[in-house]
Amino acid sequence: MAAPLIDISKLKKAFGQNVVLKDISLQVERGQVVAIIGPSGSGKSTLLRCINLLSVPQGGRITVGEQTIEFNGVHTTLPNERALARFRASTGMVFQHFNLFPHMTVLRNVMEGPVTVLKTPKAQAEAEARALLAKVGLLERADYFPDKLSGGQKQRVAIARALAMKPTVMLFDEATSALDPELVGEVLGVIKGLAKDGMTMILVTHEIGFAREVADQVVFMRDGLVAESGPPERVIDNPQEASTQAFLGRFKGVAAQ
Ligand code: ADP
Numbered sequence: 001m002a003a004p005l006i007d008i009s010k011l012k013k014a015f016g017q018n019v020v021l022k023d024i025s026l027q028v029e030r031g032q033v034v035a036i037i038g039p040s041g042s043g044k045s046t047l048l049r050c051i052n053l054l055s056v057p058q059g060g061r062i063t064v065g066e067q068t069i070e071f072n073g074v075h076t077t078l079p080n081e082r083a084l085a086r087f088r089a090s091t092g093m094v095f096q097h098f099n100l101f102p103h104m105t106v107l108r109n110v111m112e113g114p115v116t117v118l119k120t121p122k123a124q125a126e127a128e129a130r131a132l133l134a135k136v137g138l139l140e141r142a143d144y145f146p147d148k149l150s151g152g153q154k155q156r157v158a159i160a161r162a163l164a165m166k167p168t169v170m171l172f173d174e175a176t177s178a179l180d181p182e183l184v185g186e187v188l189g190v191i192k193g194l195a196k197d198g199m200t201m202i203l204v205t206h207e208i209g210f211a212r213e214v215a216d217q218v219v220f221m222r223d224g225l226v227a228e229s230g231p232p233e234r235v236i237d238n239p240q241e242a243s244t245q246a247f248l249g250r251f252k253g254v255a256a257q
Pocket residue numbers: 015018020038039040041042043044045046047
């Protein structure tokens with residue numbers, strides 16, 4: 001069998017005395033969608049930030065495609081700036097808050113990474129940006145500034161901007177939790193389209209129904225550990241661990257009201 005596209009092994013991360021990721025291992029095959037669920041504070045965001053190297057782990061190993069970085073406590077030497085930028089670019093991150101550049105049009109926001117980091121010629125970057133804006137349904141907003149967009153539209157631009165770097169994997173950290181409820185669907189629709197296209201994705205989400213629908217693998221995190229993982233039919237519909245049952249029970253309670 002082919003090696004997994006993403007291979008996270010024995011990842012450890014502490015902030016001072018607070019050990020946030022204790023020993024996380026996770027494999028993701030090409031084209032798979034992994035949903036990470038779990039209570040607040042369990043380390044979900046930290047895991048995504050470590051995969052993107054926004055946070056540097058103290059132990060373990062991360063492979064994304066052809067690139068592997070080993071973390072060895074205080075002695076971890078990160079690759080040089082260029083290799084680091086390339087590693088980061090291979091993991092497209094979409095945050096809860098959109099972080100668009102406010103002084104740039106939608107089109108410029110999407111072109112900026114390819115032009116400045118990948119050195120893509122401007123005409124090519126613009127053509128690709130327009131194609132991505134069409135994909136997220138916002139081509140007609142190309143010349144708008146972010147403050148003229150709704151939250152759902154901003155988040156779709158943020159997705160196009162991440163895709164513009166041609167990442168190996170897309171990471172979503174609660175991409176819909178800052179949105180008004182009526183805007184959640186349009187963003188989930190875009191994510192669903194990416195899944196259909198075969199994009200490899202790791203989603204941290206509280207949208208349990210959505211996770212069940214799109215995920216190939218669901219990971220339940222608790223206290224910096226993977227408490228349970230497997231296909232959605234098992235982890236969401238038939239959880240084995242008491243902590244998973246308690247966590248999901250809260251959602252079922254809400255849904256039943
Ligand atoms: P989740 O996304 O599951 O809610 P987080 O990964 O955000 O969890 O946080 C897990 C723990 O790590 C929390 O106790 C949080 O306070 C701590 N933490 C996260 N980021 C930092 C940081 N930059 N500095 C110190 N502590 C942090």
